[in-house]
Structures are given as C-alpha cells and as structure tokens.
Amino acid sequence: AQSVTQLGSHVSVSEGALVLLRCNYSSSVPPYLFWYVQYPNQGLQLLLKYTTGATLVKGINGFEAEFKKSETSFHLTKPSAHMSDAAEYFCAVIYSSASKIIFGSGTRLSIRP
C-alpha cells in the first residue's frame, strides 16, 4: 500500500545544532512531496514542496529538503536550530496514481536551550 513514514515521533536538538527530520515514501515512481509545520493550536503551514526539477528544495524559515529517488526519501534539514523551530512537522505525499494527499504521522521537534 502507498504510504509515507516519518521516523521518530519526537526529536530533540540543542539550539544551534543541525535539525534532521526523516521522511520515506513507498513508491518507485517519484511522487509529489511536501513538508508542513504546525505550531500549537494552529493549522498546518507549508514549508516546502517537491514536484519536479531540482532535487534540493529550499523552503521558509531556513529549512530545506532533498529528494533522493534511490533512497525513496525526502528528509528535512536546517543547519542551525532556533527556539522558534519547536513545533510538529508533517511530511506528505501525493502519488501519481492517486488524487489524495497522504500525511505522515508527524514528528515533534523540541529545542533545548
């Protein structure tokens, strides 16, 4: 079945450290890929998206993600974490054979002072 997997329901990093949030999809055909951020009591906000073209995608707030077809991955990174990055992050996928978006289960990012 088509799916999207986020490894780690909770990730904690120190302020200034690298942020790495993992996302893997399940199809050999490249899908459309998205990362969203959700702050408490708010809706989801689109961070970045990959449809076609350049495999390294830059988003808002200094985040970027790299589409790796050989690894079926779309991991989210940020070189230096800020306290304001503490939030829930969702990876999402639209497979070419489907019309619906599939969301991962989310990763809660905590930032240690």
Add this chain to the structure above:
Amino acid sequence: DGGITQSPKYLFRKEGQNVTLSCEQNLNHDAMYWYRQDPGQGLRLIYYSQIVNDFQKGDIAEGYSVSREKKESFPLTVTSAQKNPTAFYLCASSVPKGPQHFGDGTRLSIL
C-alpha cells in the same frame, strides 16, 4: 489576502446536540477537506469534496456530515451520533495534485 477561514475557533457541544463548523476559502480551489486531529496524533480525513455538489467519505466519516453547495464553503456538522467529538478540526483546500492550504482550526469540546 487569499486564505481559509474556520469559525468558530472554540466550540462547545452539549450531549445530544449537533454542531456545525464553518469553513470558507477565497483561493478559488475546487477541492476541500476536513480532518480531525487528536492530542499527539496525526491527521485523519473525515470528508473531502473535489467539486461543488459532490463529496466523499474519508477514513472516519461516521457521526459527521458535510455539504458543498458553493465552491467557497464546506461546512462540517458533528452529529450526536459522534460519541467522542472532542478534537481539533482542520479544514483545507487545494488544486488538483497541489499542496493543501489549511485554516487555523476549530477546537471542539464537550460540556
């Protein structure tokens, strides 16, 4: 600015009562969606509509109903048949194969 407006932000339901959550968008998107989010949980799809006057059940439609009479509007009714309605409800819209745009959510609680 274009966007999605959900109202109210907080809503309380009494036992046996139906309540309706509003969702309006001015993005000219054909597709609209309703999700339920429980504490520490991901998103679960309740209903979605890809065109006016048509909608489909999602993964957890029991106890909920929707209508899509206008492109801009997709209200969700939480009926008395939904025995555990306390949750955060999110509305979204999109173009085909495009990212979903979300409202700020409605938090529903039981009195």
